[in-house]
């Protein structure tokens with residue numbers, strides 16, 4: 001099981017926990033989901049460009 005350390009009480013807790021079950025410290029939202037949203041946006045915006053470039057040949 002992957003764990004992370006609570007910065008408030010220094011306890012090892014489940015990595016999937018959004019808040020510390022011991023002291024109630026709330027962890028900031030994961031940045032990985034933001035990266036996926038950014039990637040999706042990049043694909044959506046680049047797709048018409050790719051189609052345009054392909055249509056030129």
Ligand SMILES: [Zn+2]
Pocket residue numbers: 006007008009010011020021022023024025
């Ligand atoms: Zn804690």
